Structure formats: C-alpha cells, structure tokens
Amino acid sequence: MISDAILFGMLIGKVRNTVSSLYRFDSFRNRKKEKARLIKQGNILLKHEAQLMQDMGMFDKFAHAEQIIDIGCGFGQFAIWLSKKFPSVSRVIGVDPSEFMIQQSEAKDSPKVTMVCSDGLKFLESLPSGKTDIVCLRFVINHIPSRLWNRWLIAVKRCLKPGGIIYLTLADANYYKTSPELPLMDIMFEHKKLLREKNGGIWNTPSVIGRHLNIAGYNHLVQQSVCLTTEDMGMHNYAVSIGDQFIWGIEDSWKKTGELTKRLLLDASKDANFWGQVKIGIHVGEKS
Numbered sequence: 001m002i003s004d005a006i007l008f009g010m011l012i013g014k015v016r017n018t019v020s021s022l023y024r025f026d027s028f029r030n031r032k033k034e035k036a037r038l039i040k041q042g043n044i045l046l047k048h049e050a051q052l053m054q055d056m057g058m059f060d061k062f063a064h065a066e067q068i069i070d071i072g073c074g075f076g077q078f079a080i081w082l083s084k085k086f087p088s089v090s091r092v093i094g095v096d097p098s099e100f101m102i103q104q105s106e107a108k109d110s111p112k113v114t115m116v117c118s119d120g121l122k123f124l125e126s127l128p129s130g131k132t133d134i135v136c137l138r139f140v141i142n143h144i145p146s147r148l149w150n151r152w153l154i155a156v157k158r159c160l161k162p163g164g165i166i167y168l169t170l171a172d173a174n175y176y177k178t179s180p181e182l183p184l185m186d187i188m189f190e191h192k193k194l195l196r197e198k199n200g201g202i203w204n205t206p207s208v209i210g211r212h213l214n215i216a217g218y219n220h221l222v223q224q225s226v227c228l229t230t231e232d233m234g235m236h237n238y239a240v241s242i243g244d245q246f247i248w249g250i251e252d253s254w255k256k257t258g259e260l261t262k263r264l265l266l267d268a269s270k271d272a273n274f275w276g277q278v279k280i281g282i283h284v285g286e287k288s
C-alpha cells in the first residue's frame with residue numbers, strides 16, 4: 001500500500017523532475033555559477049559577434065537607431081555594450097522575466113539603458129506600433145516553444161518602424177564537435193535534443209529560423225555565421241562553456257551523466273592536442 005504522503009511526495013517529485021525547454025534563470029540551483037558562465041561566454045562571443053555585425057554591414061543600422069530593444073537580455077551585457085558602442089542611440093531597453101538578472105545587472109551605470117522585468121512577448125505586445133528601430137533576441141527564441149514563434153515574430157514586427165530590423169543571434173546545435181571525439185558528449189546533446197523537442201522546442205533553430213521569418217512577413221533576410229574553435233575561445237573556456245550545458249536543462253535522472261560528461265570534457269581540454277568548435281550566427285529580417 002502506498003500512503004497518501006508517499007503518493008504526494010511522488011507527485012511533487014514528478015513535477016520537479018519535469019524539464020522544460022524554456023530557460024528559466026531563477027530555477028538554477030547555483031545562480032552565481034550560471035551568471036559567471038553567461039558573462040564569460042558573453043564576453044568571448046561578443047568579440048566575434050561584433051566582427052560578424054561589421055562584416056554584414058550592420059554597424060550603420062545600429063548607429064542610426066533611436067530605440068533598440070534587447071528581449072531576453074539576461075544581465076544586460078549586450079544592451080550595455082550597444083549603448084557604449086553606438087553612443088548616438090538614444091535608448092536601449094533590456095527586457096527579461098528574471099528578477100534576479102534585472103536586479104544584478106550592471107546597467108545602473110549606463111544612463112541610456114533601461115532594464116524591464118517582464119515576459120518578452122507580453123512586453124512586445126504592450127508597446128506602441130512602429131516606434132522601435134531594432135529588436136534583438138540573442139539565444140532566446142531557441143528556448144521558446146515553436147508553436148509561439150509566429151506570435152513572437154509578429155509582435156516584434158508590429159513594434160518596429162518601417163525599415164526596422166529583427167536581429168537574432170543563435171548557436172548551431174550541430175556544430176558542438178571535438179577532437180578527439182567524445183561520444184558521451186554526442187549522447188548528451190542527443191538527450192537534450194529529445195527533451196527540447198518533447199517540450200515543444202526546436203533543436204537546431206538556425207536551420208529553420210529563416211522560414212519562420214519569411215512566414216511572419218520579414219523581408220531582406222540575411223544571415224551569416226562564424227565557426228569558433230578552441231583557438232579563438234581557449235581550451236578551458238570552451239570546455240567550461242560547453243560542459244556547463246550538461247548540468248542544466250537535463251532531467252534529474254541524467255544529472256550524474258551530465259556531470260561525468262563535463263568532467264571528461266574538462267580533462268580532454270587539458271591535452272595540448274585538444275580541439276573543439278562551436279558555430280554562432282546572426283539572422284536579420286527587415287520590416288518593409
């Protein structure tokens with residue numbers, strides 16, 4: 001016989017074990033660690049992203065913007081960077097549903113940056129139409145269930161000025177490869193893929209985002225990506241950044257496997273011959 005208390009415990013446990021593809025910062029067990037990972041990864045990526053932006057001729061578009069909105073801005077790293085890089089921009093609004101991230105952001109020292117704690121879609125749908133030049137979504141839409149994508153993309157389009165752009169940064173999930181090959185890492189990514197798809201997400205967002213932008217009515221779609229290697233990122237940085245992905249977003253029953261994979265990756269990265277790659281890309285669409 002199972003007592004009511006045990007049954008209740010099992011139900012609570014089941015709820016806790018349910019893994020969503022959505023990224024909820026406030027549910028991290030170690031928020032300090034995740035903050036450090038995001039900031040460090042952000043600093044590495046931003047350098048390469050800036051080069052991509054320049055190669056794509058995007059600097060001019062940003063420099064002439066009046067209002068830029070960064071949805072899912074996290075700690076506001078990109079919003080702060082934008083306000084410094086393009087001093088002619090009047091206002092950068094960072095939006096994130098995580099209270100912790102908004103409170104811990106360093107945007108207080110950036111007079112042109114305003115941080116708002118809100119769900120991105122709700123925020124976009126409450127904005128006046130046609131008043132924003134650029135809406136950025138960096139590593140965000142990949143965490144949103146795909147059934148909502150069209151609503152998100154339409155909500156962005158509505159608040160853009162004619163000629164305004166949506167700017168997305170995304171990582172290509174198929175490019176996490178190392179030498180020597182680490183089969184457990186492939187298995188973990190396969191597990192993450194299944195979980196994300198089970199929760200209504202899309203695994204390899206970059207390969208399908210263009211089609212969704214087109215359906216939502218964006219024009220002049222452009223995308224460009226860069227493959228970063230351990231030579232660009234540093235071997236330890238690479239291993240920590242990729243390895244940490246295995247200890248979150250994975251269901252509890254796989255936690256130990258995730259920790260083991262991270263350890264194997266860290267160990268492998270100590271070998272002078274270790275090599276690994278990631279690929280990030282920028283996707284831009286314009287409102288006519």
Ligand SMILES: C[S@@+](CC[C@H](N)C(=O)[O-])C[C@H]1O[C@@H](n2cnc3c(N)ncnc32)[C@H](O)[C@@H]1O
Pocket residue numbers: 022023024025038042071072073074075077078095096097098101118119120121137138139140143
């Ligand atoms: C992987 S992080 C990326 C953070 C930041 N854009 C960056 O590039 O470092 C994903 C971000 O999306 C935010 N997010 C998740 N669901 C969201 C939603 N419904 N609306 C707005 N932001 C959301 C999270 O709180 C988190 O800050």
